Amino acid sequence: MNQVDASSFHEIGRSVRRKEDFRLLTGKGHFADDYNMPGQAWTVMVRSPHAHARIVRIDAAKARAMPGVLAVFSGADCAADGLRPFNHNAVPSTKYDMKLTGPGGGSVFVGRHMLLPADKARYFGEAVAMVVAESREQAEDAADAVAVDYEPLRFLERTEDAVVPGAPAVWDEAPNNVLVDAFFGDHAATERAFAAADHVIGHEFHVGRIMPLPLEPRAGLAHYDAASGNYTLYFSTGGPGIVRQRRQFAAALAIDQEKLRLVALDTGGNFGTKNRPYVEHALALWAARKLGRPIKYRATRHESMLTEYQGRDLATKVELAMRKDGRFLAMRAENVMNVGAHCVSLSPLAKGAGLITGSYDIPAATLRARGIFTNTVPNNVMRSSGRPEVTFAIERLIDMAAAEFGFDRIALRRQNLIRPEQFPYTNAVGSTYDSATFEANMDLGMKIADWGGYEKRRQEAAARGRLRGLGFANYIESSTGSPRERAEITVTPTGRVEVVLGTQPSGQSHETSFAQVAADLLCVPIDNVEIILGDTEVVKEGGGSHSGRSMRHAATVLSLAAPELIEQGKALAADILGVAPADVDFAAGRFVSTRANRTFDFLELAKEAQARGGVLKVVKDNEMHTPVFPNGCAVCEVEVDPATGRVHLTRYAAVDDVGRCINPMTVDGQTHGSIAHGVGEALFEQICLDPASGRPLTESFEEYGMPSSTTLPPLTTEIVEVLSPTNPLGIKSGSEGATAGAPAAIISGLVDALKDFGIRDIAMPATPLAVWQAIENAKAGSQANNKARHGSWKWRA
Amino acid sequence: MDDFNYHEPRTLAEAAVVLHAARNGVYIAGGMSLIPALKHRRVRPSDLIDLRLIDGLAGIRREADTLVIGAMTKHADVAGLDIVRNSIPDLARLVGEMADPSVRNRATLGGSIAHADPASDYPPALLALEAIIVTDTRRIAAAEFFTGPFTTGLRKGEIITAVNFPIPDNAAYVKFANVASRYAIVGVFVARRAGKVCVAVTGAKPCVFRFGEMERALENSFTPDAIKAIVMSAQGLTADIHGTPEYRAHLIGVMAQRAVASAAAKPRPA
Amino acid sequence: MARVSIKVNGKDEACEIKPRTLLVEFLRDHLGLTGTHVGCDTTQCGCCIVLIDGKAVNSCTMLAVQANGADVTTIEGLADGGKLHPMQAAFREHHALQCGFCTPGFIMSALELVAKKKNPTEADIRYGLLGNMCRCTGYENIIKAVKAGAEAMARVG
The missing domain is CATH 3.30.365.10 (Aldehyde oxidase/xanthine dehydrogenase, molybdopterin binding domain)
Structure with a gap:
């Protein structure tokens, strides 16, 4: 594409202070909860106290008779009014997306996201009925009084349990819970390369389930004007934006989209979770028409944490074949995404599929990508969706190969990077990278991180009884959309x-x-x-x-x-x-x-x-379909208190090639936040379910750890501008890349700190408990650390 | 939150009368634990009796070898005032590391110990310092006060007015905090006064407790080495997503040794 | 019902409210001051922090009746018409906000922090902001802004 002449630019490239x-x-x-109207009523959801249960009967007689209650609606009422399931466009379908298919190459069954299910609750906290009342408190009281008879069913949390014969089916249409099973790459060439390799390194990783957790909880105000038949929803959203969500809400409500207006001015953070529509907003619009009143909804934080779309949760088994001089020959991977109770997005699986070989020239590769239903909150895109998972796998695998076969981990990377003159470069699973200067990124990253001064800092830490480690990771990601x-x-x-x-x-x-x-x-x-x-x-x-x-x-x-x-x-x-x-x-x-x-x-x-x-x-x-490939690297240092397992992140530097940078101030700012999301994933964030009931144990900020002002170090960032030839201004993308590299870099540093114990891997998040257990196991000579937490997958099972 | 009647009594006697007259009356001090419980409907009182207008419940004074802290004294004051820093510096530090600044601006000593969260920081200080809880009707030794998770020896309607902290010769508190809530996964308060040593542990069991075996060893030798070999049994220790019983048992040893090292290095200010 | 009289941003506000009304509900729903936000229900995110008699307080963990007679400052009370308060200006200059949802709470905490210590160190600021959560900025620019805001406030006295 023709490039725009940049010689006359005055504003582009300048850190203009914000109009916002x-x-x-x-x-x-104007955030979602800031809208109110005279005469508004409130809605509160009745939520399932089971992770998987058949809904036998809903008795709302008592609730309907309570003070202020205007209505109680269930899934049967939705069905009677002809409400439709959300169409989430879950299967990526633009020209350059990796094509995911169902088992046997067929179409993908994504489940049905009913506004209120009439048959089963498929995850803990799923809304099964709605109450509308004059006040929020009255609606809460009435929601408590709605009697729902459930027949609890066995629930599934993990993908490896979901594919075992005899496992309960989340959906009758997918009796073995598999919705995606797709193969990529050149199988024969890969097998030949593995057969000829001098070294093969393999490992299983699990990148855990986390929450995007923007600080603004979901809220909205729905209005219906009977005279015109027009609906309006004031809320906040993200991702596909109001144009697509208007279509989605209108389709679910079975109305003409011209009759629906969406207003979303300020949004208090997203990070992916607001990228798909929520039932509460659609139900509020529906109830506004049925009751002739503006309907307001506001989720509590607790409710947000029970039901907001989540992210990550990919199990991956990877192997890398090498020549004895260190040259990478081939890779094979098997990625399994836990999509949750119904599928709202397969973008993480598809995005990751195209990037399994990372920043490296690996001539042959194969990938099997699967998606599995479980009784967990639907898994959606989350900041840098799909890329942190595969970046983690390839970068950690390279560190392991270096340690195992006696290479320097930096030299091994340099030797195998895709060189600038190889662009456009088509990787072994078919993604064509536009442009990058990977080795220059590495040089710059190591320079701003003061790589050379590390040894002195390590010795100083050792004198204090702390184990210091130095971590590194390259990343490449794809921006499509x-x-x-x-x-x-x-x-x-x-x-x-x-x-x-x-x-x-x-x-x-x-x-x-x-x-x-x-x-x-x-x-x-x-x-x-x-x-x-x-x-x-x-x-x-x-x-x-x-x-x-x-x-x-x-x-x-x-x-x-x-x-x-x-x-x-x-x-x-x-x-x-x-x-x-x-x-x-x-x-x-x-x-x-x-x-x-x-x-x-x-x-x-x-x-x-x-x-x-x-x-x-x-x-x-x-x-415009052509993707671009932002890229960069991260260098970090950690200190471990070996007596407690506490990990302190002490230094962090990141280099990000964003293509042309319009506003360095805002790009740097988003890089900082992007790093913080990666730090949270590596060290703090995890969703834990009670094994007996499926109830989340991490349902408040008291239990779900996140980075804070005292657990993040000063962040050193540099922007690199290798212009992309794919668009007139040479833009790639900022704001997500640093998330892709952070978990790999941090675990790299942590394993470096603990290498004298013989520890090769630590599962994320590396909480003090996990690190202490790893150290104890290593002392006891156990190999438990060196196995991923999740079970093993058979090739071509 | 449910509706309730709200009262602002001016005297202790008036407060008790209102409470006894109410169907389900609850006192409120700073409200930092109670209001979240009201929001989540874990506590559903008919009447809320606010103690904020009762004179004489806030303030800190020193009486001979005792630091007297009024029940309505805010954490920010205990953490920030020289009178505390100069007599029991580690008590000021402990409170200064509780929660966060805006919580410390509202939370009170009386409210905190009446709530008796098993991972809270004040209880081990009271227990190890052998503090006396003074109420409107009597004095209660800390050892009798904390009876279980979120339960105390307070009788219905009884109001804490102050806590008397005997000033120790050496004291230190070391906490291993949950990164999310900043409550203790394990916290150990060590205090020595006139040769007697108390070691109190929070976060590890349903109720704060003293670790007698360590106390005896430290009375022989007030050094970290003296307790190095003493390992708490994991039996009965709390298990949650932040720590297994074994981990907590291990942390008790680590925190106790660090507390002793810190306390030994900080003799009582002149 | 209970009668409360609270000075908010210099203006006396008196009204009849249900005793269960949280201070943040009083500000947002009764007075329409929607700049104070609610981000959690466990007193951790700090989005709801306002100044009460100069002290940073979580307005979602306080009943309005508990603030009876108090002097409350919210984010709406800082700028002088079109002129930002030096701390607000520092947040803009140092790009210390992205989505802006947590920002009012951070600014109120920062103001108390600076009131307590005129020239805070980086560590003072990091520990002083522990009651505020941000998911956008990684705190990096917030720390810089508070430092700069403190310096600017010292300059204007």
């Missing part, structure tokens, strides 16, 4: 450049960074640019914010729209000046002609347009 900040800093944001985006640019006579886009930020600074792009492309002052998002009254098309797509798609469609608007301006200026359009130039932000003295900028021209009854406006659509 004033309202957010003064308490004037919804392929369509639209830009509508209007220059108003009042001097504003209004830009409507269909992305859905949740903290990513779109109002600022998109304005930087628009300002430079149109040569207008950035203060005059206003980015408009988040209301389907004005946003009619667009793909939202996920998979690192927003800036790349927004900047691309803006770079296509801007020349058209400039042409319009030339035509108008020519008309005013009485010259031919070809005689008008657009230079340094002004429309000029050698045949006239008068010149215009866009804002002056907009006034002229109005005077002539016209408007300067362009609507441009773009469809």
Whole structure:
């Protein structure tokens, strides 16, 4: 794709302070719980106290008779009204996605996400009925009083238990609980390479189930106008954004999407969990019509932690074949995703599938990718979905190979990296990487981390009785996402450049960074640019914010729209000046002609347009499928207190190639947060279920550990800009990459700290208990540490 | 949260009258444990009796060899005031590491010990320092006060007014905190006064307890080495996602040795 | 019902409320001050922190009746018209907020922290913000902003 000339950029590449900040800093944001209407009623869900149970009978007579109660609805009521299951578009289907298939190559059965199930509850906390009452407290009281008869069934938490013959079926349509079973790569070539290899290293890893946990709990206000038949939902969301969610909500409610307006202005964090619609919002819209009242819903934190879509949970068995000089020859992997009770997204499985060989030139590879139903909360994309899992596998495997066969772990990586001249590079499972300078990333990362000063720090720690370790990981990730985006640019006579886009930020600074792009492309002052998002009254098309797509798609469609608007301006200026359009130039932000003295900028021209009854406006659509591949590396140092198992992360440095960087301040900021998510995954975050009941034991911030201001070290980050040839501004993506590398780097450092115990691997999260147990086991000579926590998978079973 | 009647008595006597008259009355001090319990409907009182307007319940004073801390004294004051730092520095430090600053601005000594969370930090301090809990009707030794998880020796309607902390010769508290809640997975408070040693452990059992075997060894030699070989049985220790009984047993030893080392290095301020 | 009279951002607010009304509900639902947020129900995230008589307090773990007679400052009470308070300005300058949901609570905690210690060290700031959680920033820029905000506040006195 043609690149935009960057020589005239003033705003792009500058750390412009944010347009969003004033309202957010003064308490004037519009978050989901900030909307209220006169006459609103409240809804509270009745939730299953079983992880898997048949719903025998729901008796709401007592609840209906309670003070303030307006209605109690169940799955049968939804069915009677013709409500439909959500269509989550769970199977990735854009041109370059890895193609996942059902067992035997057929289509994928994803389950049915009913707004309220009438047959079974399939995870602990699933909503089985809704109560509407005048006040939230009355609704809570009534929800407690709804009597549900359950027939508890055996529940499944882990994928290896779900595929055992005789395991209960989460869905009758998938009797063995397998929904995806797909194969990639060249099997014969891989087997030949393994047969000829000098060394083979293999291991099983499990990247555990975690929660994205944005700090804003779900909430929303639903309104129905009987006169017009129009529905409105005020809420917050993310991911695919309001355009797709409007279609999804309308389809579930069996209404025309033109009758539904979604408003989502400020979103208090997402990280993936808000990327799919929630039943409570749809049910509130439905109840608003049935009861003729605005309906408000607000989840408690506890409720959010029981039911928000979760992330990760991939078991992977990997093997790497090497020559005795260290050259990688082939890889095989078997990835198993626990999709939960029904499938809302297979993106993590597909994304990871395309990246199993990481940043390395590995000539042959095969992969078997499976998805399995269990009785757990549906598993969704989470920040950098799919990439941290496979990055963890290949990077840890390389550390293990180095230790096992006597290579230096850095030299082994350097030897096998894809070299700059190999791009575009198609890896052994078919992904074509656009551009990267991997070894330069490594050099820079080791430099900013003061790799050379590590040994001194290690000795100083040892004098304090602490075991210090040095960790390293490379990463590559893929940014794809919804392929369509639209830009509508209007220059108003009042001097504003209004830009409507269909992305859905949740903290990513779109109002600022998109304005930087628009300002430079149109040569207008950035203060005059206003980015408009988040209301389907004005946003009619667009793909939202996920998979690192927003800036790349927004900047691309803006770079296509801007020349058209400039042409319009030339035509108008020519008309005013009485010259031919070809005689008008657009230079340094002004429309000029050698045949006239008068010149215009866009804002002056907009006034002229109005005077002539016209408007300067362009609507441009773009469809772009080609993925880009952000990449980088991470270096960290940890200290272990061997007496307690406590791990302190003491230094962290990250290098991220984001392609062209529009706003370094916001990209760095998102990198910091991205690192924190990876740190949480490596050291603190885990979801634990009570083995007897399936009830989550990590249902509050008191039990679910996350990084804090005292457990994160200062973060050193550097941005690398290797422009991608795939789009006009050379953009890749920021904000997710650092998450991909962090868990591998941290566990690398931890294992380095513990290597004298003979420890090769530690399961995540490396809580003090887990580390202490690993040390104790190592002292006792047990090999338990060196096996992954989850069971083994047979090849081509 | 359920509806309740709210009362603001001005005297202890008035508070007790209101409580006894109520169907299910509950006192509230800072409310940092009680209000979450109300929100989750784990506690559903008919009447809430706020002690905040009763004079004389907050404040810290020293009486000879005793530090007297009023029941309504906030954690922030215990952690921050010189009178505590100069007499029992590790008590100030212990409180200064409880929860977080905004919680410490509201939470009170009386409320905390009446709640008697088995992983809380105040109970081992009271137990190891052999503190006396003073109520509106009597004085209770710490050893009689903490009777089980979230239960105390308080009678219905009894109000804690202060806690008397005898000032030790040496004391230290070392906690191994849960990274999420910052409650103790295991915390050990060691105190020595006139040759007598008390070792109190929190977080490891359903109730705070003293570890007599370590106390006897430390009375012979107040050094970490003296207790190195003493291992607590894992039997009866708490098991949860943060620690197995064996891990907690091990941590008791580690925390106790560190507490002794710290206490030995910090003799009583002149 | 109970009658409360609370000074909020310098204005006396008196009204009849149910005793079970949390301070945060009083602020958000009765006064429409929606800048104070609720992020958890176990007093850990700090999104609801306001200043009561100058002290940072979790408004979701306090009944409005307990604040009767108190002087409450919320995030809405800091800026002077269009001019940000130096701590707010520092958060903007150092990009210490992304989604902005936790931000009001951080700023209120930071203000008490600086009131207690005019020139806080990095460690003071990290420990002083333990009652506030952020999922977007990794805390890095928040620490920098609070340091800069403290310096700016010292300059303006």
